[in-house]
Every structure is written in C-alpha cells, then in structure tokens.
Amino acid sequence: PTQHDLDIDARYACAKNLALEAARLGMDFYRRRETLAVEHKGSDQQDVVSIADKNIEDFIRARLAEQFPQDGFLGEESGSADLKARCVWVIDPIDGTACFVNGLHNWCVSIGLLVDGEPFIGAIADPNHDELFHGCLGRGAYVNQTRLKASAATHVREGLTGAGTFHPRGKEHFIPFLEKLLAEGGMFIRNGSGALMTAYVAAGRLIGYYETELKSWDCLAGLVLVAEAGGLRNDFFRNAGLLRGNPYLVAAPGVYRQLSELIGPSLDA
Numbered sequence: 001p002t003q004h005d006l007d008i009d010a011r012y013a014c015a016k017n018l019a020l021e022a023a024r025l026g027m028d029f030y031r032r033r034e035t036l037a038v039e040h041k042g043s044d045q046q047d048v049v050s051i052a053d054k055n056i057e058d059f060i061r062a063r064l065a066e067q068f069p070q071d072g073f074l075g076e077e078s079g080s081a082d083l084k085a086r087c088v089w090v091i092d093p094i095d096g097t098a099c100f101v102n103g104l105h106n107w108c109v110s111i112g113l114l115v116d117g118e119p120f121i122g123a124i125a126d127p128n129h130d131e132l133f134h135g136c137l138g139r140g141a142y143v144n145q146t147r148l149k150a151s152a153a154t155h156v157r158e159g160l161t162g163a164g165t166f167h168p169r170g171k172e173h174f175i176p177f178l179e180k181l182l183a184e185g186g187m188f189i190r191n192g193s194g195a196l197m198t199a200y201v202a203a204g205r206l207i208g209y210y211e212t213e214l215k216s217w218d219c220l221a222g223l224v225l226v227a228e229a230g231g232l233r234n235d236f237f238r239n240a241g242l243l244r245g246n247p248y249l250v251a252a253p254g255v256y257r258q259l260s261e262l263i264g265p266s267l268d269a
C-alpha cells in the first residue's frame, strides 16, 4: 500500500481545523481558569492537569473517531488505541498546562499524525498569539500563511537555544548541558511548552531545543514542521520512544552537531 491510498488532504484539513477549534475551547477555559480545579499528577507538585485538558482531549478524540474511525490514537490524558493502524493521531490537548493554570500565555493544542510510523502531519494552535503552525510531509511548513525555515546559525552563540523541563529521568544531563552552552557563548530559554518550542525551531526563532526526556505527544506535530523547515532531529523513536519518550534534540542544520556534542552520548544512548 502507498500513501496515495490514504486521504492525506482530508486529514491535513482536519488537523488544522480541529487544532483551531480545540484552541478556541481552550480559550473559553483559560478565561475562567481561576474556577478550574487543578490536580497534581503523582507526587510532583509542578506536574499539573485540569478539567480543561481532559475535556479538550475528549473533544479531539471524539471528532477523530467520527471522521477517521479506522485511525489509531495516542493522547496524553486518555491513553491509546489501535497503535498498529497505518494512521495514528498523536495529540496533546494542552501543551503548557503549567503556564495555562498560572495565566501565562505559552500554551497550545498539538495534533500530529503518524503515517506508517513516520511523522506526516502536524498542527499546533496557539490562540493567544493567533498562530497556527502547520505542515505536511512534502508540502512545507507554515505559521498561518507564512512559510517556515530553520535558522541559518552556524554556532550556538548566534541565537537562543530552548531548554525543556527538568525531569527526574535524565536530570543529571540538564545542568551540565546549560553550563557548556553558556561557556560557548550560547543562551537558554524555556517557555513551558515543548510543542511551541519545537515550532519555534522550525520558524528559526530558536536555533535549537533540547529536552532530557520528552513524550511523543509533546513533539510529534512539531517534528513534521522541523523536517519541512530544514531542521534536524535525533533518533527520538528508538527503543519504543513513541510510547515511553526519549531524550530530544531539534536544531537548525548548522548547529545540530555542536548541540549534540555539548549534550554528549546520553542523547542517543
């Protein structure tokens, strides 16, 4: 079977529209965020989730099941189904919940599609900045109507590098990376949303983004954008990375190697 058997056009249109609709729903919750109960995931007080996350995921999942009943699904809040299907949607209803509940504008809805195991379609909607990042393999990546291109930087001192969340897994690599980056004249920035940071690498706003441990719903949509914008990524899907997560690096082509060397062998171990 080839990808021509699949209705990629319909799925691309759906991803974009659904991300925008879900982001509008997110804004309704965001405006009354003081009234939302916030729960902690496990023992980590910083790891939060609200009724908005669950509600938006249910909305997205129901719509996808209705439009593409044969497709698989993987979401942060409700788990997975039919992961052996040719098309698997990988979504994060709110990426940046810690920002969301605290009234910071760095959150988004991320909808990605794997086709035959490859990141193929991505849509990331950021309603606070009226930005829809979207892309499809072979068709380019865009923010709204504007084509995305990764940075032309050739050294980390030429731009900003994103650093992700400090996670228990891989935490011993986090501070040493920051120290080496700073020693090279680089600078780090963190906004609490791995999906947006990845989109910013595709847009050339960041020269790279490193996370010691990332989940696939944080990055799948963004990986399509990075690939179509000429950026590079590490082998994120190895060792069941889709389900378990892995260390993660995306970067402009001229600094990828430098960043991976600053991180060291843990990146692809």
Ligand code: 2AM
Residues within 6 Å of the ligand: 046, 047, 048, 076, 092, 094, 095, 096, 097, 098, 164, 165, 192, 193, 194, 195, 211, 214, 218
């Ligand atoms: P989330 O908002 O969907 O949970 C990778 O950096 C991911 O970690 C982010 O995209 C975000 O996804 C999550 N994250 C951000 N800040 C966090 C925090 N303080 N504690 C736990 N997870 C966080």
Ligand code: CA
Residues within 6 Å of the ligand: 048, 049, 076, 097
């Ligand atoms: Ca979370």
Ligand code: CA
Residues within 6 Å of the ligand: 076, 092, 094, 095, 096, 194, 217, 218
């Ligand atoms: Ca997330």
Ligand code: CA
Residues within 6 Å of the ligand: 053, 076, 092, 093, 094, 095, 096, 097
């Ligand atoms: Ca989330």
